[in-house]
């Protein structure tokens with residue numbers, strides 16, 4: 001059993017990010033058994049859930065003529081326009097049916113129409129908090145292990161924010177899978193390594 005100051009954070013293990021989903025990550029479903037097993041080791045387990053209104057501005061469908069996976073400029077910076085995914089209350093937003101959901105906390109993110117939220121800690125303006133940092137700090141947690149989807153987006157942003165906030169951050173690559181949009185997978189691995197994140 002891990003010490004009480006370590007938490008496992010399971011990022012966005014939802015149907016829409018698994019094969020057959022709206023924004024499927026290749027082999028996204030294959031990591032579920034390993035994640036379930038790892039939960040046994042941790043005294044603190046947090047799940048995140050991508051949770052968008054149907055008219056979320058990260059959806060290409062909200063921008064006339066925009067193709068999914070194209071880029072746009074938002075007030076907070078560049079933003080990928082995604083296919084509609086993880087719409088609040090839809091089957092695609094539900095956790096993978098085999099994922100253990102007996103976690104301590106579920107953090108929902110991306111629920112404000114105007115702003116996307118990849119990181120478990122901050123929205124994409126890097127300023128609006130999700131509340132996770134306060135939760136972990138109050139529990140005395142100083143080390144976090146990240147697994148889930150997608151390595152190069154939500155896992156990456158969570159790892160970088162976690163390191164910036166002073167956590168000891170580990171990403172278990174065997175229990176994460178990436179989207180890899182224009183080299184984003186290698187770029188994310190390099191950014192995490194440079195930030196002092198342990199890629200295990």
Ligand code: VGL
Nearest residue numbers: 012050082149150153154
């Ligand atoms: C994610 C794209 C859009 C993720 C969420 O979980 O990595 N990626 N929304």
Ligand code: ZN
Nearest residue numbers: 050085086110
């Ligand atoms: Zn999303």
